[in-house]
Amino acid sequence: MCRTLSTMISYASSQLIRSHLFVLTVKSTSRFLVDEQLFKIRNQLNALLPFSNCLVYDKGIVAIINKNADFPFNRETEAQLLSLLKEWGLCCGLSQSSTSMLDTARLYKQSLQAIKLGLLVQSGCYIYNYTQFALYDFFDSCLQHENIDSYYHPSIAILKEYDAKHHNNTLLNTLHNYIHNNNNQMDTAKQMYIHRSTLLYRLNKIVELTCIDLDNPDTIFHLQLSFKLLEYEKHFSSLPKEVTNNRPVT
Numbered sequence: 494m495c496r497t498l499s500t501m502i503s504y505a506s507s508q509l510i511r512s513h514l515f516v517l518t519v520k521s522t523s524r525f526l527v528d529e530q531l532f533k534i535r536n537q538l539n540a541l542l543p544f545s546n547c548l549v550y551d552k553g554i555v556a557i558i559n560k561n562a563d564f565p566f567n568r569e570t571e572a573q574l575l576s577l578l579k580e581w582g583l584c585c586g587l588s589q590s591s592t593s594m595l596d597t598a599r600l601y602k603q604s605l606q607a608i609k610l611g612l613l614v615q616s617g618c619y620i621y622n623y624t625q626f627a628l629y630d631f632f633d634s635c636l637q638h639e640n641i642d643s644y645y646h647p648s649i650a651i652l653k654e655y656d657a658k659h660h661n662n663t664l665l666n667t668l669h670n671y672i673h674n675n676n677n678q679m680d681t682a683k684q685m686y687i688h689r690s691t692l693l694y695r696l697n698k699i700v701e702l703t704c705i706d707l708d709n710p711d712t713i714f715h716l717q718l719s720f721k722l723l724e725y726e727k728h729f730s731s732l733p734k735e736v737t738n739n740r741p742v743t
Contacts (some may be wrong), residue, residue, distance in 0.1 A: 502586035515565040515663055516588040516597065517556040522612065523582050534581055541564065541573055554616075555601065563590060571620070578619040584608060587622045605706070606630050614728050632725045641726055646712070646719045648703035664702070668696045672716050676707060 519534065526534075531549045538547040538556055542565070545558040558565040565587065566574065578584060586607030601614035603623040611621030623630070632641075642650075652665040667685070671692075674680040682692045699700050699705070706712055 494518065512561050512592060513559065513563060513565075513590045514592065514594065514596065514600065515558040515560075515590050516600040516604045517545075517558060517565065517585055518601065518608065519554040519556070519578070519583050519585040520608055521553070521581070521583050526581075530581075534577070534583070537577055538574075541570060541577065555604075557597065567588075575619055584612070584619050584621065586611065587620065589623055589627070603630075619686070628721055629725055629728070633729070639721060644718070644722055645706075646715045648699070648705050648716070649719050651703050652699065664695060664699055667692065668699055668716070669720050671696065671707075672713060672720065676713070 519538070528549065531552075531554060535547045535549050535554045538554060540544065542556055542558055544560045545556045545565075547554055547556045586604035586609075588607070591597075591600055607621040607623035610626040611618060614626065614629070615621070615653070636644075648668075649665070652668060656662050656665050667681075670685055671678075671681045672742070674684060678689055678692055678696075682689045685692070696707070696741055700707065705716075729739035
C-alpha cells in the first residue's frame with residue numbers, strides 16, 4: 494500500500510507514458526471498508542480500466558488513468574463503473590485532464606473536491622466529474638473570507654427586493670432564464686411557458702427598475718456570474734465553516 498501521496502505519484506509516473514492524465518478517486522460514504530475489501534475493489538478497477546494504475550490510498554482507491562483520449566472511459570465502461578460503485582455502495586470523483594505527471598497531486602485534489610462538492614449539490618449520485626463543480630470550487634476558494642453579496646451585479650438586489658414586495662420571484666427568474674437562453678426571446682418564452690408579449694413586458698420592467706443594458710457583453714457576463722453565485726450560495730451558505738473550509742491537503 495502506498496503510504497504517501499508522493500510515493501503514489503512516483504509509482505504512477507514510472508508506469509504510465511500516455512498523453513492524457515486523469516485521477517479517479519473512489520471513496521465509501523456510508524461504511525468502513527477493510528483492506529481486504531479495498532484491494533478487491535482495486536483489482537476490479539484495474540480490470541475495468543486497463544490504461545490505469547489503481548492504488549489503495551487513504552481509505553480509498555486512487556486510479557491514475559493515462560489515455561490517448563480526452564475522456565478516460567467510454568459509455569460502456571462508465572456503465573460498468575457505475576454498476577461496481579452501486580454494488581459496493583461507493584462514489585467517485587473524476588479530475589480534469591492534464592498532459593503532465595507533475596500535475597498528479599493537483600488532479601488528486603480535484604477528484605476529492607468533486608466528491609465533496611458533488612455530495613452537497615447532487616447527493617445520491619455515484620460519479621462526480623470535477624468539471625461540473627470547478628466554478629463552485631473557485632467560489633469556495635475565493636470567498637472563504639469575503640462577503641459574497643459584494644460580487645453580485647447590483648440589479649440582483651433590486652429585483653430580489655421588487656419580487657419580495659410582490660410576493661413572487663417573477664422578474665429575477667425571468668432575467669435568469671433570459672440570460673441562460675443567450676438573450677433569445679423565443680426560447681425564453683417557450684421555456685417559461687409564457688407568451689412573448691408577457692416576456693417583453695417583464696424585460697422592459699427589469700430594464701426600467703435596474704437601468705441595465707442587456708446588449709452589453711460585460712453586463713451579461715456579470716449577470717451570468719451572479720446567477721452562478723446564487724446557485725453556490727443556495728448550496729453552501731448554510732453550511733458551517735468547518736465544512737466549507739475542509740479542503741483536501743497533502
